[in-house]
Amino acid sequence: MKQPLSLTTDPIPHLVWRIALPMSVGMFFNTMFNVVDTLCAGWLGTESLAALSLSFPLYFVVFATGSGISQGTTALLANALGAGGKAEARQVFAQSLLFATTAGLLLSSIGWLVAPSLFRLLGAEGAYLHTVLAYMNVILGGGVFFLLPMILNSALSAQGTTWVYRNFLIAGFAANVVLNPVLMWGWGGLPAMGVAGIALATVLVQMGGAVFLWSHASRTDFGHGLKLHDFRPDARTLRRIAGQAVPAALNMLTIAMGVFVITWFVKHFGKEAVAAVGIATRIEQIVLMPAIGLNAAVLSIVGQSHGAGLPQRVREAWMTNVKIGAGLMLVGGFLVWLLRGYAMRLFTQDEIVIGHGRDYLLAASLTLAAYPILFVTVFAMQGIKRPSYGLWMGIYRQFAAPVLVFHTLAFALSWGLWGVWWGICIVNWSGALFALAWGAKKF
Structure with missing residues (x-):
């Protein structure tokens, strides 16, 4: 891993560009990731394109939850690191991963229960409803893997490391370009999955991102050598994380x-x-x-x-x-x-x-x-x-x-x-x- 920046001593204009530029580049490719999904859905037909649009409210709830936990984790970790509290940072990191995993599983479970009624309320019936659910059920199945990369990135960002997430987003965009047509049309002997293939490609990219980001976050001072007992629920730390995450998510x-x-x-x-x-x-x-x-x-x-x-x-x-x-x-x-x-x-x-x-x-x-x-x-x-x-x-x-x-x-x-x-x-x-x-x- 590259040498972390000193966020408490390095010149601030220098830090801003070192942190902000990789993140901005990464977010550009994240935007293009969504553009590719839209284009591919358009190739499948209007119904598939509409399915992506109709799924946005539920998808956005997952994103907002991850964003809130991510912001809260960065704030708490950065404060702990600035104060020299490596033990506290280690605890916040482990509990944030536990919090995100639990939230992801809960969102997936609730999403599967409410999705049919929600989409009917938004006007989806018959084949249209089937197409929307084919997409959203796969997305919800990977709910945890949408949250974990965001939390792992927040841990790295707390010490000023944003180039890792940038590299993931660039690689994720490239992988999505390849996976979307392969999975939705069934090339290479794979069955054609249609709009569900677009969703599966997204989930696979997020899973790969979780592994890649973990390989870097686990080498930090607060992430190295985490044991199973570090993930035992700690009510005080979880309340602190929720106190930061819930307002940010809302x-x-x-x-x-x-x-x-x-x-x-x-x-x-x-x-x-x-x-x-x-x-x-x-x-x-x-x-x-x-x-x-x-x-x-x-x-x-x-x-x-x-x-x-x-x-x-x-x-x-x-x-x-x-x-x-x-x-x-x-x-x-x-x-x-x-x-x-x-x-x-x-x-x-x-x-x-x-x-x-x-x-x-x-x-x-x-x-x-x-x-x-x-x-x-x-x-x-x-x-x-x-x-x-x-x-x-x-x-x-x-x-x-x-x-x-x-x-x-x-x-x-x-x-x-x-x-x-x-x-x-x-x-x-x-x-x-x-x-x-x-x-x-x-x-």
């Missing part, structure tokens, strides 16, 4: 709530508007990719610095990441404004959809710089073990403020779709300004 779930709220308002203006926002938000997510790695950087640096009792370094880490993120997205916003029409045409030739998407991206070009301010502050607060901040910010930004602002601008003031587009800008910048004020007070 914050992630507010994202799904936010998507629902935006879609509910946009649907009043026609299916072209709904299609436009779907395309435009994907373009927005691609532009945001360079700033995503800053979340891992600020969480690990702030966590260790807080644990080491270095408040000035905590503040410097927060401000450095805010400045870098906002700066990157000011450039990204200019590019979105300049290329918004061309970007929309890469996805559709429908002029009405393009027009709506171009309008959305105009407002988004002015909103982009707000996101890293919000995200960096939420992850920094997680680093000082204040996860509830992110949850309350998520409720405000994804539900409370949008419902009020969108309705006022779009309907009460008759701005129409522009009311939604500018409403998103207003809500996120109000949240970002609050985050700056809150961060200045707390760090």
